[in-house]
Amino acid sequence: MQRIGFVLLVLAALVVVLPILFVVGAIVVRGIGAVSWEFLSAMPRDGMKAGGILPAIVGTLLLTLGTALAAIPVGVGGAIYLSEYAADIWLTRAIRLAIINLAGIPSVVYGLFGLGLFVLFLQFGTSILAGSLTLAIMTLPIIISAAEEALRAVPTEFRTVSTSLGGTRWQGIRYIVLPQALPGIITGLILGLLRAAGETAPILFTVAAFFLPRLPHSPLDQTMALPYHLYVISTQVPGMPVDVQYGTALVLLALVLSMNVAATLIRSYYRRRRQW
């Protein structure tokens, strides 16, 4: 009985893991042939069937940067509030509930919201600005949760000592708690931004240009973006060469997974080095 049970558990784990290997493997094997310097650095040509995907790469990097600029101060500030200031009252519960809900709202609904607020009401138009702000709000719950956890991991005693030495609450946070929590916060930021970089639905109606073979000049420009580009060339353009599709998928996957690896490395490096 025990033996059968354990075999089933191993099987389940394999059924979970093997397809992951297969997905990543298939995309790498089939896509690697298409990836060349030209593919990464040139404009698309011939109705996107040839040339490169530079504007999509740049677009995704700009969107991620914009998301970071908007989400980091709000997310880290919110986490500091929850970890260092908030008392356990109904208002704090309401904030936590709000965060849980933000985390659960479907990405396409964020797209609708971004369309309604940023594109139309605030008249940013379909633009990098509108998309970044939409993605920032979507990323917020991930950043807040990760940063709060990192802040709470800093021992209470440090705060008490700082207070006993005549430090104000903010001084304790500024000089002791934040520096100690920084690696954890950065890990959380990367994990949040990675989500933003790979999302398609929120940028469908807020940023994305179907085909725009030039680099954006201002935050109010439209831009191509990797995830949307992959969607477009795999569903909307007939006769697309398969290797271009796989190449694009590979570039997107590599971008996202390298951020993932970076986050993991930062986390384990500092976990070994920290002083408490």
Add this chain to the structure above:
Amino acid sequence: MVEQPPKIRIHDVSYAYGDRQALRNVTLDVPSKAVTVLFGPAGSGKTTMLRLINRLNDLVDNTRMSGRILLDGQDVYAPGVDVTALRRRVGMVFALPLPLPGTVRENVLYGPKLAGVREQSRLDEALQRSLTQAALWDEVKDRLDDPARALSGGQQQRLCIARSLALEPEVLLLDEPTSGLDPISTGKVEASLLDLKKEYTIIIIPHSVQQAARVADCAAFFLMGELIEYRAGREIFTTPCDQRTEDYVTGRFG
């Protein structure tokens, strides 16, 4: 001690965490430039008493306090009191050595820097003076930029004392400062205390009755939130007036 007015007057202080009464009507005068010992069994309210003097318990939610605590005649709980300035005048050392992350130097200078001291000469002076007062200078003068964590437990605790002294406080509160230390380190800390009382008013919670008897100029016995007996000198350990004090100091307690 008779000729000077008391440094700290604790007048009819009661304190509760939620429903739990921690202190009941405690009245106590702490003499200037002497070692006052607060002792008693665990949970008798002595740590709470200590943390009320520099208002460290302000950080705790859902508490009630009555009575007054006067430092040089000023009520520390009066409205308009700058709590951070109060805490600079009343330093505190905790039961466990709690060095902050960073170097020895950063630890000692943390308080002065927060207080806005910028001149390098004053910082250097504060560093050497406070480490010397804590009897640590000779051991760490070549390791000032080493991580504070690299020091031994006894050194760390003296570092914490030095860190409080760097602010030139008038009062030093010590909550079982030697509870985590071996006998030799304990001896060094006690020796530095006896030195320090020439300049500072010291209130200490000892980690044993023996230690209380070694360092006390005045001693107060706490039991279940009440001040049972408070006397100058060390007679409280040899000829206590109250039966409960006697039971405790002779080890017959409980």
Add this chain to the structure above:
Amino acid sequence: MEKKESFINQIGRARRAEFAIETLIRTLGFSSIGFVLLIFFFLLREGLPVFFEVRPGNLFSTQWYPTFDLYGTLPLILGSVLVTVTAVAIALPLGVATAVFVREVAPGWAREVLKPMIEVLAGIPSVVLGFFGMTLVAPLIRETLRVPTGLTAFTGALLLAYMALPTIISVAEDALDAVPKGYRDAALAMGATRWQTIWRVVVPAARSGIVTAVMLGMGRAIGETMAVMMVTGNAARMPLTADSLLRPVRTMTATIAAEMGEVAQGSVHYHALFGIGIVLFLLTFLINLAAASTIFKKRRRGGLR
């Protein structure tokens, strides 16, 4: 460090800076509530008109053909339900079993391999999985199950199951982790085998956490857009027949994503898509509220905040 400074200071510049920073942090802390309200407000603003423009009979009919002014949302809602329920049905046993394996059985090295793999899965963008599903999974399903097209509800559910797995596994792991060690020791001491201990004691004790895992996995699945849109074939038909799983289907999310790009702002169709957005918002709100209530209960039991 003025020796004799009085501690009754004037409210100085430092105090004011401190106050400004605290106010800022408080504001940022409350901002999450503001964002939720803002999102709901804009969904209502753009979506509520549809309930006045289209008769309820039409809204809840079985035909979604916006070109002919037919806005029946039932096939979309049922499509979402079918795909989501199937996905959770696939992911739940797999996820719980994997969590049990990782927490209770696996040797250290296997854990070190499995955990990062699952993080990789969580990191794969939905559109990449959709692309993979389209190009490799769908043909496979068409051939092995001998159906006319591989773009089916089942294909979508399969992808969704894998997208929900990281959530389910990590929440289930936390739940198993929270089971007191004493339970295991007691069971083993009474002569139970490790397997009996796991199945009869540990997993039942983690039940409420596993329920939370299901809820969150479901919330994740019902809101998933790109992958589903790319592999389910997007036919807005009522999935009521027995073979519905093996036929194309269309979800609420896919409908919004596919059609919003082509509608005129302010048209009935535009309002209808926002109306679907309202339904999705409320659905995920309720699911997460239910999941959160179990989390809050656990927090209270655990003391500290």
